[in-house]
Amino acid sequence: MHVSLNEFTSTCRRALDSLGFPPGEYEDAADMVVWLEQHGLGGARLLGEILPRLAENRWPALTVTHDDGGCVMMQMDHGSILHGGSLAADLACTRALASGLGLVRLHGCSDRSFILGYLARCARRGHHIAAFWCTGEPRRAVQNVAVALADARLPVFRRFRADGGGEQEADTDTLTLMATRDFAMLPAASDEHTDMELLEMVTAEEFEARSRRAWDQGVEIDASLWRDLSAIRDRRLVAASEESRQRGAGETNPAD
Template identity: 30%
Template sequence: MKVSRNEMVTALSRAYEGAGHEIGDYEDAGQLVTWLQMAGLSGFDRISLPPRAPKGGATPRLVFENGDIAVLDAGGADVCEHGSLAAYLMHSKANKSGFAIIELANCRYPGLILRSLSMVAQLGVYISAYRKDQVGSHGASFESGATFPHYWRLDNADDRKEISTVTIICTNQPALLADAVTRQVEQPELQRFEISAAQLAANYNQALEQGIEVDPGQWDALNAAAWPILVRSDTQSRSGAGPM
């Protein structure tokens, strides 16, 4: 089946709200997952359905910080809870010194941070991010001003859990980013899978025009997750629903 972008964002936001996520976080979750799904990077495959409850704790723990580097411990929370904070902290540091590295550690579904990084890249900086999970190593590099990254994956699966660390590099100097990207992929013996920024953009535009392909079972699970926020239909609730 196919659904529109607005339908998916709304369904995801309601599902995350139903799981107990705060306002702002559940709205971010809807945007993050939908963006990844439309780009062809399987946003639905990166989350549990129904969504899990928030890990708790209003802010991540700052483990280390200096002028160029910051390490944040998400404590097992979803990217939707702290991903935007990490992305904009990185941008702020890069604006001051020209180069910044942020690590968001102990994070669930770190791949979903790509949409937040896209928003920052469009402000005119170069970004590279990489992480490891059960599948292997993943990386993405944004050109300055770009909406979509060049994405790559190396299939070197291990026993890592779904909670892992995403490392993000941000700079206004393309030569520094090129060197960082080269160091990430120095494993020629491993199978490398790549998707260009142009292909991700084409996937997104096709989904925008033709709808997003969704498995009916996943869609039903997503909508069922919103039940906790639905108002019970009775005389009192109907009387406050406005004119018929």
């Protein structure tokens, strides 16, 4: 079914709120989902795939396992990047402001492509930031690289197969974030690497064109996903209404 971006954003926010995402977190998570959909990377489809997991699992623990002042290592208890990606990115940016460079590695997380939307937000706040993660099988993984420069509205996204497709071990449940005050400190993300097979590249200009189409034409959402999101959203609204009625029925006028 066809919906506007505003409709999709509102429904995602209310659904994630109903699933137990805290205030502030559910807005960030919903915005990351919508960003992927708005920019042609299938955010709605990915949300549909993980929605049962988000609905059934408790909020995952997120702990710092190492911090040497330069690199922060964090462990997530097998949660989605929607649960802690914004926190990790904000930490990288905070460290970059303090020392010039912030490096955060988040282990044990899934659905890492959602971080793209938050990179764009960090860049609009004046941070240079890059994200790296591998997808696929550990010995046949694809390297994903996204770079957003300060004050740029949109990142550049590339997918590589290392060593021309040769088999190598890769960590497929880790997200690495690097933020810096000096863009020259970011690793080069050129598509001219001779030892890397470029599988896909999406420029900021292409992202901008996709975004304009989504705003003008809306987005296509699977009808079953829309029903699921609406049902989850409505659970929260019904619960809030019932709580309000009970509170109102029990309240008395102080003057009585």
